[in-house]
Amino acid sequence: MMRRDDDAIISLVSRTVSPFIMIFALYVIFHGHYSPGGGFQGGTMLAAALILVRLAAGSDLAQLQFPRSWGTPLGSAGVLIYWGTGFVAMLCGGNFLNYAFLPVSGLPPHHRNLGILFIEVGVGLAVMGILTAIYDDLLEGRPHD
């Protein structure tokens, strides 16, 4: 196993860049109605920001930012948000995933873009959690890398 040197430049740059990647990822997710983007792309960028810190500072230190045990539950939560949106629409009288029937107050009847936003958030959470969890799983047994 290679000894990892603590390089000040690398850790400083990655710590500075990571929040900006996250902000842009949130923009990509929530602005996906009007510009290219969406849950998959934004979730991948969120995972890239998390993995950048893991690569630069080491997995042990990065546990403070995003613990190893959060990845799979967050992914499951994203999938549950998606399925839950579909089932809530179904319980309120529409077809499965028919966003026109979502019970959000103050919503015009044909305002379907809020349902699209819900499922994009779900997709983004799932992709971020699962990609980070796969990286952590691949490092299993080498906890200090």
Place this chain on the structure above:
Amino acid sequence: MKAVNYAVLVLFGAVLILAGLSLPDRGDPYAPLNRDKSAAGTPNAPSYYIRNPERDADTPNMVTVILADYRGFDTMGEETVILTAGLICFLILRRERTKEKRR
């Protein structure tokens, strides 16, 4: 035997190239896929998807509307596939918990 393999490969490639040459050009408005009405007289899906997302979902980005609204079921399957891949990595690669139990 190797010659037969190569002959089959070349033949298969030739068939694929022949089939690819007779595909319509991309964006050809007279191609069967891009017509307004299908051969049975019903409205075709692509022209509907291009014309109506703004009215249906209040969203100018038609790719998002197709992905999340018209084809929402498909995207749900994709997300479930991603979760399945993550769970399989979890099951194959994580070994801490079983070790603790054995000790």
